Amino acid sequence: MRWRKGRRSSNVEDRRGEPSPGGGGGGLGGGLGNLLALAPFLLRSKKGWLILLALAALYYFGGNLFSGSRHSEPPSLGPESQTAPGTQAGPEDEVAQFVSVVLADTEDTWGNLFQQAGSQYVTPKLVLYNDAVRSACGLSTAAVGPxxxxxxxxxxxxxxxxxxxxxxxxxxxxAFAYVIAHEVGHHVQNLMGTSEKVQQARMRADKVTANRLSVMLELQADCFAGVWAFYAHRDRNMLEPGDIEEGLRAAAAVGDDRLQRRTGHVVSPDAFTHGSAEQRAYWFKQGFTTGDVNKCNTFAALAGQ
Structure with a gap:
């Protein structure tokens, strides 16, 4: 991507380096007090001793014991996007700058589209964090992904x-820009009132139907990511040869069927919550080739299937 000359967003909230939320308990919620309260029960068996040691390690070191390898090396955008010689920015700083530029570009795209529709786009904040973070949706670890x-x-x-x-x-x-644009797509759905309507419908539905509604919502966010890519390419010439292929690979890579196979499970479409690899790539491409928000009505397209 041609991103280095792009505008940087003022809506990035950097919480990296802050203490782990929950008082160092790594998401346990009760910290050392809960650990001590559990001790008499856990010490009654050999298995309990092992659990206590694991919890103690989690409390002492913080974070998620199962995500330690996530930070074994700093993230990098790849050799074609490395910081120029002589500058001081480290890999993580460069990626943070990239995130800021992509966020700013989504602001420009959706700001214009909302204005054309006679409305006003309210920009979201983007929070950078390490390991765990507390939001209005509760405490989450990095394991949940963006x-x-x-x-x-x-x-x-x-x-x-x-x-x-x-x-x-x-x-x-x-590929990383697609992920950011997808999450911004959820913000657009929130502003449109789509997210709330889907949530209300899911609460009244059976599990299979609720999952299907979730898939429709996620695929629409993929399509919205494609709409952003359309304008980033047409209006600001940010995309380079091969970029869309990267986006399509990323959309397919996080398809429910591929993730189920990756974890050793049998593919179960009724359990999908984000859509198959084929669906995710299709809807991203739909947004990119049309640049039309109205072509992202996944609810109408999938309702009869």
């Missing part, structure tokens, strides 16, 4: 997810 919280209208992003994308077979700066 997410949008409608309660505070913020996108939450641990930069180590860039390394996970590479492990999923979706490297590249535009």
């Amino acid at each position: 997410f949008y919280c409608p309660g505070d209208a913020k996108v939450y992003l641990d930069l180590s997810f860039l390394n996970e994308l590479k492990q999923l077979g979706a490297p590249g700066d535009f």
Whole structure:
């Protein structure tokens, strides 16, 4: 991507380096007091001793014991996007700058589209964090991946997810940009009132139907990410050859069917919450090729299937 000359957003909230939320308990919620309260029960068996040691390690070191490898190396956008020789920015700083430029570009795209529709776009905040973060949606660890919280209208992003994308077979700066644009797409849905309507419908539905509604919502966010890419390319010439292919690979890599296979599970469409690899790539491409928000009505397109 041609991003270095792009405008940087003032809506990035950097919480990296802050103490782990919850008093050092790494999401346990009760900290040392709860650990001590559990001790008499856990010490009664050998298995209890092991659990107590694990909890003590989690309290002492903070964070998520199962995500330690996420930060084994700093995230990098790849050799084509490295910081120029002689500058002082480290890899994480460069990625943070990239995130800021992509966020600013989504602001420009959606600001114009909302204005054309006779409305006003309210920009979201994007929170950078390490390991764990507290939002209006509760306490989350980096293991959940990037997410949008409608309660505070913020996108939450641990930069180590860039390394996970590479492990999923979706490297590249535009793959990461797609992820950011997808989460901003959820913000657009929130402003439109779509998210609330879907949430209300899911609460009244059975599990399979609720999952299907979730898939429709996620695929629409993929399509909105494609709409952003359309304008980033047409109006600001940000995309380079191969970028859209990176986005399509990223969309497919996080398809429910691929993730189910990756974790050793049998593919179960009724359990999908985000859509298959094919669906996710299709709807991202739909947004990119049309640049038309009205072509992102996944609810109408999928309702009869």
